[in-house]
Amino acid sequence: MEAVRIEQLKRARKYLRMIFVIAFILLIFSLFIIASIVIYAKIQGPPPLTVPQTVIFYTDDGDNVLDEVHHGEKRYWVSLGDISPFLLQATLSVEDKRFYQHHGFDYKRIAGALLADIKAMSKVQGASTITQQYARNLFLEHDKTWKRKMEEAFYTIRLEANYDKNRILEGYLNTIYYGHGAYGIEAASRAYFGKSASNLTLSEATLLAGIPKGPSYYSPLLHFDNAKKRQQIILNMMVEDEFISKELAHTTHKENVTFTSASVEHKEADAPYFLAAAMVQLKDELHIDEQMIQTKGLRVYTTLDATLQKIAEEKMDETISAQSSIQAAFVAMNPKNGEVKALIGGRDYTESPFNRATQAVRQPGSTMKPLLYYAALEDGFTPSTVMRSERTTFTFDDGASTYTPSNFNHYYAKGPITLAQAIALSDNVYAVKTHLFIGQHRLVETAKKMGITTPLKRVPSLALGTSPVKVIEMVNAYSILANGGAEVKPTFIRKVETYDGELLYEAESEKKQVLDEGLASVATHLMTGMFSESLNGYTTITGKPILKYISRPYAGKSGSTSTDSWMIGYSPELVSGVWTGYDKGKSIDSVPERSYAKKMWVTFMEEALRKQPISSFEQPKEVKKVKINPENGLLATDACPVKHTAYYMSGTEPTEQCTDHLYNSSESAPTKEKTQEKTKWYKKWLPWFN
Structure with a gap:
């Protein structure tokens, strides 16, 4: 018997040694696998933490939000320092107590969850850490497959291997879904309480911390009782973790909170046509790609003056009859730097997002004449240059073609008139004679120099604005004259930053002189003529219908064709232009509709400048x-x-x-x-x- 027992002991030792050796080998192998995974995760480098973020557009004061643009996930990225400590403590207590102790996986919690599931014979408790949840939200679908779980584990290791704990927690809180279209704690705080996440109270923070477990079920807006029960659990956990006292937890749970009535859904923008133009500039001119727009939480500081925009919209509604189906476009610019201060691209953006201020090309009529007469001034004309105003047939193309322009209502001086009077009365014969005298190429060259990029036809009628252009181009051309011949270009954006303050773009303030300063001044004073009754002649000045509204000096020019009505003009501080007409080229037959452009322009300018001192045009x-x-x-x-x-x-x-x-x-x-x-x-x- 003794020999048998000894033999059994020897055999047992042998098996124990074998088990130990196998266990040791497995341990070494496991450590090797783990080390390999960690090393591979390090080699792979930090995974990108880019998630869709809301782009915020600000007005020109830099403080007021003009609009917010998001791609299905309303989110504003904020740093940990800009999040209430109560929210941080509540989230750690309920989601991951040992977040700062583990390396991505809480094995103690996993074991506890496993035991609980076994006892209940079903899955009743989760064990995912904050890092695991963040990995899932960033990179994975939420399907429950072994492949997804393996990928989640690998991304968890990559996050832990390449980012510190604060960066991971910050990313998690800016990524998690809080219901009602709000992604991230800042969007949630604004949506539920109308405040920044940095200002959340303990009561508000514990209500929000409970939502991610079930965004619909625990939404205090939908199921207040469920949210309060969840809040009680979180408060108890915070007491257990010694973040707060029992007394504070008790009073907090009984505390009433006020929710905002504002919807978290996207509201209609205040200046939709302006925003559309700003977005085009963001992509096409500043070359900020779609991925950056979606993921960098851009802060776009625009040039829009909210007060001027409101005035423009009010004047359009007051001027144009609600029964009229005529369309309108409007642009106001600062002539010193090209900043677009207000823009209207149509009567109703919801009915037609087509931007008639920046996209449509329309015949500018006589508003083209100031560009023509500037070219003529360069070529030796003066305000005293005289030519006959009479019905004239022009022959060109070596006699193959003729052109007979006519004045409004076929009125002619039937004698000589000066350039000063010709522009004030908008004499078409004088304009065509000037155009042909200096050479048809001169107007094309001058228009290009003044920012007109739309191709122009070298024909005699170009002097009368028969070649279509964009409204914003014409307003910009007038801005150059108002700026003493210094180049300006229409801009909608002053500055672009990422959510964390990285500067991506800032508008330059350099000036380039493209016109002669003195001649630009002479042209400006010529353009004041439409408001000066001393220039009345064979007909009255074109600005007479709106003289009763005017309280300060302006330079400007109106224009009309059978299908288009224009008025563009400026003071030393502001330039604006109005176009009215029908989209499909329908003629403007009624007298009231032909007066819309002038009236909207003058009432806008008067209201826009009402609080500013009256100033005159200076001359060099x-x-x-x-x-x-x-x-x-x-x-x-x-x-x-x-x-x-x-x-x-x-x-x-x-x-x-x-x-x-x-x-x-x-x-x-x-x-x-x-x-x-x-x-x-x-x-x-x-x-x-x-």
Whole structure:
């Protein structure tokens, strides 16, 4: 028996040694596998933590939010330092007590969950750590397969191997879903309580911390009782973890909280056409790709002035009849830097997102004339340059083609008029003569220099704006004149940053002189003529219908075709332009519809500048002003019944005095009584019917 027992002991030792050896080998192998996985995770490097984030657009003051754009997941990334400590403590207590002690897997918790599942004969308790949940949210689908679990484990190791605990916790809190379209704690805090996550109270924080377990079931907006029960569990856990006292937990659970009535769903933007144009600039001009837009939580600081935008929209609604189906486009710019301060691309964005301010090309009519006359000034014209205004047929293409422009209502001076009067009265014959005299290429070249990128046709009618252009191009061209010939380009964005403050773009403030400063000043003063009744001639100035609204100096030009109505003009501080017309080229037949552009422009400008001091257009020292007779462009004398102040480049001003109203020195001037005797009685009343 003794021998048998000894033999059994030897055999047992042999098996024990074998088991020990196998266990040791398995342990070494397991350690090797684990080490290999960790090393491989290190070699793979940190996994990208990019997730969709909301892009925030700010108005020009940098403080007010204009709009928020997200791609199905409303999220604002915030650092741990910008999250309430109560929320951090509540999340750690309920989701992962030993987060800062384990390396991605809580084996004690796994064992406890396994025992609980065995006792209940079903899965009743989870054991995922915060790192595991973060890995799942970042990289994986939520299907319950072994493959997914293995991938989750690997991503968990990669996260732990390459990021510190605070970075992982920050990412988790900015990624987790809190219901009602809110992803991340900042979006949730705003959605439920209308405040930043940094300002959450203990009561608010414990309610939010309970939502991720079941975003619908534990939503305090949908199931308040469920949310309060979950809150009680979290408060008890925080007491157990010594974050708070029992007394504080008790009073917190009884505390009433106020939820915001604001919906977390995306509201309609205040300036949708402007935002659409800003997004185009973000992608096409600044070359910020779609992935960066979606994942970097961009903070886009725009140029929009919310007050001016509101004024523009109000004036459009007040001016254009609600029954009219006519469309409108509007742009207001700061002429000093090209910043677009307000923009309207149509009557209703929800009905038509087509942006008529930046996308549509329409015939600008006579608003093209200031560009023509600037080119003419470069080629030697002055405000006193005279040409005959009469019905004229022009022959071109070596006699193969003819063109006969006409003035409004076929009114002509039937004699010479000055450039100053021609632009104020919008004489078409004078414009075409100028265009052909200086060469058709000159207007095309000048328009290009002034920012017109739409191709223009070199034809005689180009002087009258028959070649279509964009509204924003024309407003920009006028801005260059208003800026003394210094180049400006329309911009919607001042600065772009990522959520963590990295500067991606900032608008430059460099100026390039593209026009002569003196000639630009002369052109500006020519454009004030449409508001100066001293230039009335064979017809009245084109600005007469809106003179009653005007309280300060403006330079501008109106324009019209059978299908388009325009008004563009500026003060020293602001330039704006209005287009009205029908999308499909329908003619504008009614008189009220033809007046919309001018009225909307002037009422906008007056309201926009109401609180600013009245300022006049300054002129550089090389520009001189003199009083002229507007009919012949000569220096006005005391005898001239009408005098007009005109501006000239020094050395080009007229030197000859007007003698049209001087009597021959050998004759005595007729007395007042004789003049009245010679005047037929009915002629005294004719001016009333003029």
